[in-house]
Amino acid sequence: xxxxxxxxxxxxxxxxxxxxxxxxxxxxxxxxxxxxxxxxxxxxxxxxxxxxxxxxxxxxxxxxxxxxxxxxxxxxxxxxxxxxxxxxxxxxxxxxxxxxxxxxxxxxxxxxxxxx
Amino acid sequence: xxxxxxxxxxxxxxxxxxxxxxxxxxxxxxxxxxxxxxxxxxxxxxxxxxxxxxxxxxxxxxxxxxxxxxxxxxxxxxxxxxxxxxxxxxxxxxxxxxxxxxxxxxxxxxx
Numbered sequence: 001x002x003x004x005x006x007x008x009x010x011x012x013x014x015x016x017x018x019x020x021x022x023x024x025x026x027x028x029x030x031x032x033x034x035x036x037x038x039x040x041x042x043x044x045x046x047x048x049x050x051x052x053x054x055x056x057x058x059x060x061x062x063x064x065x066x067x068x069x070x071x072x073x074x075x076x077x078x079x080x081x082x083x084x085x086x087x088x089x090x091x092x093x094x095x096x097x098x099x100x101x102x103x104x105x106x107x108x109x110x111x112x113x114x115x116x
Numbered sequence: 117x118x119x120x121x122x123x124x125x126x127x128x129x130x131x132x133x134x135x136x137x138x139x140x141x142x143x144x145x146x147x148x149x150x151x152x153x154x155x156x157x158x159x160x161x162x163x164x165x166x167x168x169x170x171x172x173x174x175x176x177x178x179x180x181x182x183x184x185x186x187x188x189x190x191x192x193x194x195x196x197x198x199x200x201x202x203x204x205x206x207x208x209x210x211x212x213x214x215x216x217x218x219x220x221x222x223x224x225x226x227x
Contacts (some may be wrong), residue, residue, distance in 0.1 A: 041220075042120070042204050042206070044217075093159075105215070106161075109156075109158040
């Protein structure tokens with residue numbers, strides 16, 4: 001297993017365009033998380049899935065944001081009508097729900113979005 | 117509300133010990149973590165501690181937890197240039213639930 005993989009690594013888009021990011025978690029992991037990180041800040045929780053079910057969404061996740069994990073494996077995060085304030089690093093992480101006490105997150109390297 | 121605070125910068129000489137501090141507000145936090153982020157890289161879990169522990173040691177890393185004061189520290193012994201990174205403190209109530217993060221402490225190593 002090569003860890004958590006995110007694509008693309010970088011995305012530059014014009015304001016108003018739609019973008020989609022992909023995350024491939026560690027195959028044994030049933031939980032998948034999306035976080036957003038801006039410069040000089042820690043990550044902010046966006047949403048998480050257990051298998052294919054989206055169990056929680058942050059109020060940061062406006063209606064322009066949608067995340068899916070259709071088969072409980074990879075996940076996509078789509079941002080519609082991008083705004084300059086959406087510019088950030090989007091981080092994906094995965095874990096196994098039965099892995100108590102291990103601090104179980106494994107992060108991907110992130111997708112850096114720049115909205116111009 | 118939940119809040120995790122850290123100093124933004126720490127500068128140490130190579131070979132000295134680094135001590136990075138963190139305070140949190142949620143007394144129900146069960147797990148406390150230290151993550152490392154190098155430039156252009158993702159977040160790497162360094163170590164974690166349960167709230168019922170006072171100390172945890174792992175090679176050059178020592179984590180101290182003062183639950184009464186809600187204070188967590190990470191000590192890196194014999195700091196090396198490869199330790200240059202941003203170190204994040206995070207807390208959660210469950211080992212697989214959402215984490216609440218500090219803003220990170222940038223560790224600067226002086227030769």
